[in-house]
Amino acid sequence: MSTTQEVPVTAPQDTSPHTTHAPIPFTRILGVELRKMFDTRSGFWLMASIAILAVIATAATIIFSPSETLTYGNFAGAIGTPMAVILPIVAILSVTSEWSQRSALTTFTLVPNRQRVISAKLLLTVAIGAASMVLALTVGAVGNLIGTAIAGVDPTWEVSVREVAQIILANEIGVLIGFMLGVLLRSSAGAIVGYFVYSLVLPTISGALASTQQWYADNAGWIDLNWTTFQLFDSTLSRTEWTQLGVASTIWLVIPLTVGLILVRRSEVK
Amino acid sequence: MITVENLTKTYRGFTAVNDVSFVAQPGRVTGFLGPNGAGKSTTLRIMVGLTDASAGSATILGRPFSSLPNPGREIGVLLDASAQHAGRTGREILTVAQRTMGLPSIRVDEMLNLVSLTERESSRRVKNYSLGMRQRLGIATALIGEPEVLILDEPANGLDPAGIRWMRDLLRDYANRGGTVLLSSHLLHEIEVIADDLVMIGNGRIVAGGTKAELLSGAGTVVRASASAALAQALRDAGIIVTSSTDGTLRTDAEASQVGEVALNARIALTELRSADNAGLEEMFLELTAQTQREGAAA
Numbered sequence: 093m094s095t096t097q098e099v100p101v102t103a104p105q106d107t108s109p110h111t112t113h114a115p116i117p118f119t120r121i122l123g124v125e126l127r128k129m130f131d132t133r134s135g136f137w138l139m140a141s142i143a144i145l146a147v148i149a150t151a152a153t154i155i156f157s158p159s160e161t162l163t164y165g166n167f168a169g170a171i172g173t174p175m176a177v178i179l180p181i182v183a184i185l186s187v188t189s190e191w192s193q194r195s196a197l198t199t200f201t202l203v204p205n206r207q208r209v210i211s212a213k214l215l216l217t218v219a220i221g222a223a224s225m226v227l228a229l230t231v232g233a234v235g236n237l238i239g240t241a242i243a244g245v246d247p248t249w250e251v252s253v254r255e256v257a258q259i260i261l262a263n264e265i266g267v268l269i270g271f272m273l274g275v276l277l278r279s280s281a282g283a284i285v286g287y288f289v290y291s292l293v294l295p296t297i298s299g300a301l302a303s304t305q306q307w308y309a310d311n312a313g314w315i316d317l318n319w320t321t322f323q324l325f326d327s328t329l330s331r332t333e334w335t336q337l338g339v340a341s342t343i344w345l346v347i348p349l350t351v352g353l354i355l356v357r358r359s360e361v362k
Numbered sequence: 363m364i365t366v367e368n369l370t371k372t373y374r375g376f377t378a379v380n381d382v383s384f385v386a387q388p389g390r391v392t393g394f395l396g397p398n399g400a401g402k403s404t405t406l407r408i409m410v411g412l413t414d415a416s417a418g419s420a421t422i423l424g425r426p427f428s429s430l431p432n433p434g435r436e437i438g439v440l441l442d443a444s445a446q447h448a449g450r451t452g453r454e455i456l457t458v459a460q461r462t463m464g465l466p467s468i469r470v471d472e473m474l475n476l477v478s479l480t481e482r483e484s485s486r487r488v489k490n491y492s493l494g495m496r497q498r499l500g501i502a503t504a505l506i507g508e509p510e511v512l513i514l515d516e517p518a519n520g521l522d523p524a525g526i527r528w529m530r531d532l533l534r535d536y537a538n539r540g541g542t543v544l545l546s547s548h549l550l551h552e553i554e555v556i557a558d559d560l561v562m563i564g565n566g567r568i569v570a571g572g573t574k575a576e577l578l579s580g581a582g583t584v585v586r587a588s589a590s591a592a593l594a595q596a597l598r599d600a601g602i603i604v605t606s607s608t609d610g611t612l613r614t615d616a617e618a619s620q621v622g623e624v625a626l627n628a629r630i631a632l633t634e635l636r637s638a639d640n641a642g643l644e645e646m647f648l649e650l651t652a653q654t655q656r657e658g659a660a661a
Contacts, residue, residue: 115431116462124462131458132449133487194445197412198455198503201439202462204411204428361412 116203118212125212129186129220138182139220145174146228150235159243164251167232167239168259172325175228175263176291180270183217184283187274187356192281196361206357214271221267225260254328262324265317266291268345275352278359290344294318317344363388363542364409364511369418371404371566378404380566381418386544386559388510391537393557393574394546395647401566402546403441406515410439422511434463437511438504443496443520448489452479452499455488456506463507473502478528493520501529511542518552530556550647562647578637583618586611586634587625596628597621613638 130136149170157166187210190196203209240247269290273283298316302309313320313333317340323333364386371379379401386392396402407413409420411427419426422437430436446455456470474484477498488496497520504512512533518526533556537543547553553560560577562570570577584607587593594612597604602616602624611634614621618635625632 113430113432113435114464116464120462120464124458127461128447128458131454132447134449189447193447193449194442195447195450197441197445198439198459200412201410201441202434202459204430204433358414360407360414362407 116208118208121203121208121212122216125186125209126216129182129216135185135189138178138185142175142178142182142224143227143231145178146171146231149174150231150239154235154239154242157239159240159245162236162239162243162245163248164233164236165248167236168229168251168256169325171228171232172259172263175224176266179221179224179263180266180287181284182220183267183270184274184287185280186213186217187271188278188280188283191278191361194362200361207353210275210353210356217267217271218264221264222260225263229256229259258324258329262321265321265341265345268349269317272345272349272352275356276348278356291318314339315343317341363424364392364420364422364513364544365424366405366409366420367418369405369408369420370416371401371408371413372416378566379408379415382563382566382568383418384561384568384571386511386542388542389537389540390558391533391543391545391556392559392561393553394544394561394563395548395550395553396546396563397548400563402563403515405563406441406513406544406546409513410437410441412441432463432507434459434507434509436507436509437513438507438509439513440497440500440504440517441513441515443493443500443517446488446496446499449487451485451487452491452495453484455499456484456502459503459506465506469506473506476505476532477502494522494525497521497529498525501532510540511544512536513544515546516548517545518547518549526552582613582615582638583621584611584613584634584636584638585618585621585625585632587630587632589630592628593625593630593632596624596630600624 128135130139150167153167153170154162190199199209200206236247236249270283270287273286273290277283277286295316295318298308298312298319302312308315313336320333320337320340323329323337329337366385367383369379369382370377382401382405384392394402394405404413408415409422409427410433421427422430427433427437433439450458453470453474456473457467460467460470474481479495479498479502483491483495488499491499497517501514501517504514514533518529521529530552533543533545537558545553545557554574557574559573560571561568585593590606590610590612594604594606597612597614597616600620602614602620604612604614606612618637622632622635625635
């Protein structure tokens with residue numbers, strides 16, 4: 093057959109007049125990405141659960157705590173636990189749902205510069221983390237007022253601004269770990285499992301090591317991010333402890349996050 | 363206009379796309395044909411920056427996709443209608459696209475109207491959509507930015523016959539107004555009906571390309587006469603290769619006009635003379651892809 097022929101390779105001059113469109117501003121990407129966190133049923137309830145869990149934790153503290161332990165510190169602690177689980181999941185899903193649901197195909201054809209999309213998601217998850225913590229701590233404060241009024245005792249506010257800031261920082265580290273696992277694994281199930289490995293399995297291994305290896309027990313603060321982060325909840329950190337936090341965060345957070353960001357930029361979207 | 367030049371993609375020694383070059387012209391529908399695994403989708407993904415090319419380039423309106431300031435306004439893309447968050451409503455998916463591109467919100471309703479998704483359907487979540495509805499939504503997302511170029515991967519999948527007709531008319535009209543359409547498919551008849559130009563790919567390589575008329579004219583001639591043996595002899599004497607079919611016709615690669623002339627000179631009355639277009643692209647497609655598959659086995 094004479095049908096197999098060379099395809100014309102030389103491009104004819106493209107004469108169509110080009111309208112130049114304005115580039116997409118970063119604020120618009122932020123707005124769209126924020127919308128995408130709330131516009132599915134699962135996304136909406138995940139966000140709503142932050143407020144719901146704060147109220148439940150506060151109510152449980154009022155109901156079950158003896159009146160002498162109705163202090164703001166206890167309310168903050170009770171609320172902190174569910175937040176430490178839910179906020180990293182918010183961060184994970186903001187990234188991984190694009191891959192698990194394959195909406196990345198549309199997202200990155202509308203905004204080909206993936207860094208801009210990922211940066212918007214990162215900024216939003218950190219901001220949502222901070223806003224959620226402020227909301228949760230406010231709910232806790234209201235709970236403290238109501239709880240002590242019911243019990244007929246004076247409200248105790250023994251938590252300083254510095255401690256509140258440390259609690260928020262500790263939760264933000266959790267948020268960033270979630271985000272890091274999201275960009276690194278790009279799978280919702282994988283990243284959520286990864287988060288529980290980070291927060292439950294690694295501390296166990298670290299504890300086992302510390303009980304058998306004296307050298308590790310002495311130096312675990314430099315390596316065990318969980319333990320170091322935990323210090324933020326109830327103490328004033330020494331200069332050494334801050335440095336330990338920096339070193340452990342670099343190993344477990346900054347390095348894998350950097351690798352993840354490079355992978356996200358290059359990975360094939362299917 | 364889309365220009366693809368010497369595009370190559372290799373994965374650990376496996377060449378998925380091998381030195382692919384072609385041009386999709388404005389005002390025309392270009393059909394991108396190939397069997398599964400031929401490299402169609404990989405080529406399309408490279409064009410829109412979802413996959414990096416190993417070598418070569420693809421430009422849309424003269425620029426690489428990644429340098430378009432607001433790509434949705436210049437090129438509409440539908441690679442996979444099911445690649446949407448299942449929990450979002452159809453309307454919300456269009457709204458996200460409309461906002462990303464910075465369009466007025468009225469475009470969402472205009473597009474829903476264009477692709478015939480009702481108000482009620484648009485407020486349902488995509489997980490409850492049929493594939494046909496997802497294709498309509500995908501077309502709406504691709505067209506919302508009023509782009510000059512459309513890239514569609516298997517858009518007819520899941521559409522009912524009326525939907526396929528609707529899609530064909532829509533794309534025809536779009537091309538007639540000066541748009542560039544690149545349409546991939548393995549549905550040969552669908553492409554044959556709609557495309558002006560064809561690019562065929564098999565095992566990552568372009569195996570044929572050109573206008574539909576050019577490709578079809580090469581399909582040969584079918585001729586029938588009562589004096590079949592005498593006609594065959596006359597044609598052979600004229601240096602034309604002939605094969606006899608079981609239905610009593612003769613087939614040849616020669617032009618119908620040439621066959622008619624030979625018959626006239628030999629004073630043989632013809633009962634039928636036509637170009638062999640009924641076999642059409644399908645025969646050519648199967649032949650070409652089978653050929654490259656054999657060649658591919660050696661690679």
